[in-house]
Amino acid sequence: MSVHQQATAPTYGTDTRIVTMGRVIFYEDRNFQGRSYECSGDCSDMFSYLSRCHSCRVESGCWMVYDRPNYMGNQYFMRRGEYADYMSMWGYNNCIRSCRMIPMHRGSYRMRVYERENFMGQMMEMSDDCDSFMDRYQWSNGCMSCHVFDGHWLMYEHPHYRGRMWYFGPGEYRSFRDWGGMRFMSMRRIMDSWY
Incomplete structure (x- = not known):
């Protein structure tokens, strides 16, 4: 049925x-x-x-x-x-x-990631995947807030796209505290070729 x-x-x-x-x-x-x-x-x-x-x-x-x-x-x-x-x-x-x-x-992907909540600390502008915030930026606590300008993204709790994941569409995300204190250690774009 x-x-x-x-x-x-x-x-x-x-x-x-x-x-x-x-x-x-x-x-x-x-x-x-x-x-x-x-x-x-x-x-x-x-x-x-x-x-x-x-x-x-x-x-x-x-x-x-x-x-x-x-x-x-x-x-x-x-x-x-x-x-x-x-x-x-x-x-x-x-x-x-x-x-x-x-x-x-379809189009460009753009996101600003921050090492601290409320868009504080070091900021990096991203337009591609990042398999480890620790390796690329030496952020031991990963990404703690972000602003998605363009595209749809997945963020993961561990490097190399492992562990629990969260979806991020366009918008501001000041704190991940409401999500059980999540910290994100890697991220990737949701590409149109996946459809």
């Missing part, structure tokens, strides 16, 4: 953000078994469609999925592909409770 959600993708005012229709199919059980829910846009609470979610197929687009409703909790990035048992892949016990489609970005 399938549940379908028809959602309109958000529109954006700049030429560099390309709206694409994403499509992901979530399944109650591992290996694409059980009831399914097809999603083409943001969903703040999947409980009304599925009682649990343990596998999915991303047919198009890039997505952030969350283990709590309302885009809260641990975040995971998904792009086109099959995720037959993502719980063991990511090493956690919860199931997906909400999801958000990441709009495609």
Whole structure:
């Protein structure tokens, strides 16, 4: 039995953000078994469609999925592909409770990263990936605040794109304290070739 959600993708005012229709199919059980829910846009609470979610197929687009409703909790990035048992892949016990489609970005990428909260300390302007803030800038505590001007980015708690990750779209992020005191040690761009 399938549940379908028809959602309109958000529109954006700049030429560099390309709206694409994403499509992901979530399944109650591992290996694409059980009831399914097809999603083409943001969903703040999947409980009304599925009682649990343990596998999915991303047919198009890039997505952030969350283990709590309302885009809260641990975040995971998904792009086109099959995720037959993502719980063991990511090493956690919860199931997906909400999801958000990441709009495609074409154009330049630009972000300012700071070694301290509230845009304090040393600042670096980034336009490409950084596999280690410690190696590149000698920031032993990593990045503690940032301002994203262009593009969509993933930041990781460990060097070399490992550990928990967070999605950053355009905007100011003065402190990561609200996210459990996270500090980010590496970052990468979400590229249009991933779609």
